[in-house]
Amino acid sequence: MDLKTIKSLDIKGKKVLVRVDFNVPLDEQGKVADDSRIKATLPTIEYLLGAGAAVILMSHLGRPKGKVVDQLRLDDVARRLGELLGKPVKKVDDCIGPEAAKAAEELKPGEVLLLENLRFHPEEEKNDPEFAKSLASLAEIYINDAFGTAHRAHASTAGVASYLPAAAGLLMEKEIKALGSILTDPDHPFVAVLGGAKVSDKIGVLNNLLGQVDAILLGGGMANTFLKAQGAQMGDSLVDEDHLEFAADFLNKAKERGVRVELPVDLRVTTGEEGEVKIVDSQKVPDGWKAMDIGPRTAECYAELIKKAKTAFWNGPMGVFEKDEFAGGSEAVARALTHPGLVSVVGGGDSLAVLEKYGLKEQVTHASTGGGASLEFLEGKELPGVAVLCRD
Ligand code: ADP
Ligand code: MG
Secondary structure: OOEOEHHHOOOOOOEEEEEOOOOOOEOOOOOEOOOHHHHHHHHHHHHHHHOOOEEEEEOOOOOOOOOOOHHHOOHHHHHHHHHHHOOOEEEOOOOOOHHHHHHHHHOOOOOEEEOOOHHHOHHHHHOOHHHHHHHHOOOOEEEEOOHHHOOOOOOOOOHHHHOOOEEEOHHHHHHHHHHHHHHHOOOOOEEEEEOOOOOOOOHHHHHHHHOOOOEEEEOHHHHHHHHHHOOOEOOOOOOOHHHHHHHHHHHHHHHHHOOEEEOOOEEEEEOOOOOOEEEEEOOEOOOOOEEEEEOHHHHHHHHHHHHHOOEEEEEOOOOOOOOHHHOHHHHHHHHHOOOOOOEEEEOOHHHHHHHHHOOOHHHOOEEOOOOHHHHHHHOOOOOHHHHOOEOO
């Protein structure tokens, strides 16, 4: 993959249209509740401003479904971005049309303009060529820095690149380098830790990583299905009966390839909401009890295996971490990932939430902002928003 990057373009004096991910959480008053996604785009915006560009930003926010929804306007995002940049950010109330065209036309090098929520137009998610062309007409160069939506072929993530010279922003480049390096030339031993609720969400990643890793450590609800496929009694635990065969086949395939697959040896189980909690052998979850987290012996074993690795990838919590009493397994994994000398890459919204819960986000090598996009990338799929940024 030969990604075109921002530094390969001559941007001085140019109008640059940048797709960013400003899909931030809002509070009840419609104010930005968490500005990490805005902060993550600052390197690209500041680079462009420093290089003498006029910067036109575009993003989606929430799910307005092709209609104007006042609560999902980007005004407060513009305000917060202005504070972070230390300069005013102009804002228009549409992303195409005469107002946007005029503001883009008048924008000078060193100035920043934020367009209105792209998804107020149904054409955005349909990747409508006329809509993409209207967006493209605002600028001379297109930069995509929104890795989180790169798995979608929308007008602003793919379509626009048909009309303008296109390149990856700094955040996009960082994501692709970090995720790409674990797929192409990871240092071994390479360990993948996979959890989360459902096996069906992780089939692609499991299959693709099987070709790269030395060991896979399974946890979370997903591990229950593997345990059951091996004959364990799972009581009332979440088990995906439709994927028992997949799980059994996968374990065989891994064995043939010499990839070690670890399943929990103990589990933290409960009888239900506010119910009793105890630790049991992972082979025998009693009826009426369900697995909520990997047990302490498993957590310790996984942490040791992670610390012995040179590269580790983690996606999917080891338990129902939203409740403190079932967060221990995920915390142990997260802490092990910060081991000195280990290249650790973490993907997935809930896995990042675990890192944040324990203040560990800055201590792993790369915490992907990608969510679904990072998983599709690691499944080995071509992301439409990345493909258009690559040289033919
Ligand atoms: P990510 O967002 O990092 O990709 P997932 O969305 O795949 O992770 O999985 C996270 C969810 O899995 C969490 O909501 C968590 O509560 C749930 N989960 C983890 N372990 C279990 C379990 N044993 N039983 C039920 N749900 C679980
Ligand atoms: Mg999730």
